[in-house]
Amino acid sequence: MSTTTIDPTISAPPAPPYSSLPPGSPLPPLLQAARVARDPIGSALRLHRRYGEPFTMRFPGMGAGIVFSSPELVRQVVTGRPDVFHAGLSNAPLGAVLGRWSLLTLDRAPHMQQRKLLLPPFHGERLRAYGELIRDLAEREVAGWPLGRPFRLDERMQALTLEVILDVVFGITDAARKDDLRRLLPPLVESSRHVVFWGPIAQRNFGPLRLRETFELRRDAVDALLLAEIADRRRVPGEQLDQRRDILSMLVQATHEDGSPMGDEELRDELMTLVMAGHETTATALTWAIDLLLRHPAVLARMRAAGPDGDDEYVNAVCQEILRIRPVVPFVGRVVTEPVRIGEHEVPAGAGLIASIVLTHHRPDVYPSPGEFRPERFLDGAVPSYAWLPFGGGVRRCIGASFAQFELATILRVLARADVRLASRRPEPIRATGVTLVPGRGVRLVRVAA
Template structure:
């Protein structure tokens, strides 16, 4: 756990105050948010500066102070403020609270919804399978899955790349997590998981479910959600049981086998319930975000034939530095997760404001990534900038930061490099339209509005 930052003051030195922000009623701000969260954020920053408060949820004014602050998100677009938040004591700057809405899906023991001290123990066990040599071993699997999918792409007619990227990343994560190779078993797991995710991350579906839940006091919500989650649960639990009984457990290096063998500090193993929640977390966190990032990578890169040529040349030479820079620049210009959230358990002073307990902080990748003082010509797609200067922990935050930084960051970047290289080595792709695709908010992510439509020319390379 990092030491509490010297800039973090938790004792009230002045009366609590929130930074300025739009004064419209919460409902109107929420409507502006839904119509275009990124342009809303840009306008707020232009008007109020790098620290501003957005109010998205109307709360009873008569409630306690902590309740009153719920729905008030303080956005941070100054790297120094972000450093303060990412290095603060995670018992004071909490993350699990802000992910609570995912609990019906990932379960109460998921690393995503835990706060300290439980979070630290889970993270220690889950880190090794997703780091260093272990991750690099997945390179061949990723290239093979991408190559097989590529063979099915239509030639000479425009199609959206995003669903293809979803299919690739889903199969990759299922095979990496479970270590299964039998096509029928993979097909069953990916079909069930794909169906569940498509429904549960669809904004309209979520809206209908929450209305049902309000009217029927949760029975409607849980009933439908259960019908989608239940079969996936069953598959996960069956795989756990198989793995516990496997005679070759010591030789296997898939994520499930590594987690079954892992031990907490006191020597105890993970329970079936813990394994279920963490596997579900990895399947969900490791799929959609990477697919969207890849769709953006193609949408941006294909508009620059010289940069496409550079990726190909490096691939032929057995290198992947430039493909890596393309991935980084894509995640800078189009951060799939535009901001992360933290809940203050105690008051904290940031930028001259003593923010009260209960305030949600939003270190904002989208705004920081567009700062001219950090990234000259910020709107230009220029992967070279990451070859000239490495990414900074408080200026490049597509994977969040601090003790909650994305556990799959290395995995995701490897996957982006390998899919870009494999596809470009075998296919001549061009954008289907001259005009760049707009950003569309999808659930908690930013996706290409038309799904990154492309044309595969002349039967591939």
């Protein structure tokens, strides 16, 4: 279906035997995953304390990963040569939902070709033009919160960031299609999370629990809507497309180096990638942000005082500290297709490398009292390179990073003014699901005044 000539297939060398890797927990992979799911930061800190750097972790159906966390070694992992350090192979479990053209699952030249197509729409000030729209959506969202009755903030933030994606990325104007996507995307995100975290186990059927069929039905329903939107957008005349600012309209007009346009399947895969990579991540960061602000009234008061436009420096420091202490994506992975050296450590071909964002962000040598939420630390001095990496790094660094930070700051300025309190003072448990660290109880709020 696609008109491009790139070949998106690269196979991984066989994984090296576990015994040849650095030490790690002797527990079976399923039990290790269960521990990580229940206490992702605590379990990483315990393993680090016990085995030092690097240590090895095992995941069900996905093999082992060698974990690094000091900024210098993390730098070597994320900036390693892209023809040897493969993020696409490491993200392979996402392929079931994202498809074979996804920026996240491709490597080498095919990855760079897709990245060149996707970067321009995310560049510079372009997406800042959406500031007003995002502020309006956030204000409308807060106005709809119930008075005096607890509600889950994570669900509300997911609805809000989905609206942003539907406008900014998809540019959907057809009300019925927008409604269908609002209804069908959240269950697909939910199914995909299990597929990613539990690997092939979540793609099997267990008696009446038809996990694979449920996932495929959900994916196919969303695909049909995305392909219909792509077909409609191709019919819009070029001069009208030029007036539109959404990302799909730009991608429909983008061309590969040989002048060929992106195919339907390619566009579908990148749209799915943008929604999967950009919707829940931003919603989760916002949910953690409010949880942290409500537990730190002095920081909240200063955010409120900043108002809708003022004190950018402080608001940015708050956003940086939120993403440090609660990095939404706890680690990024690479699979090496040749033997490599990371610091003094020899790594065999086929091994998985993990740059542990949670561990780097909790290093006391970089961040004194790392468990404390203190935005001022980002005002006081420069953070060493590769010590703050919520968006990963190198040629795989998140392409939505500056947009996500802009969206986070814009929405937080609105949310900080809402009259709400936490429904419970008990600490919010941190859970790992899919590729994100989420608040276990969803951060329940009560609105105290309209």
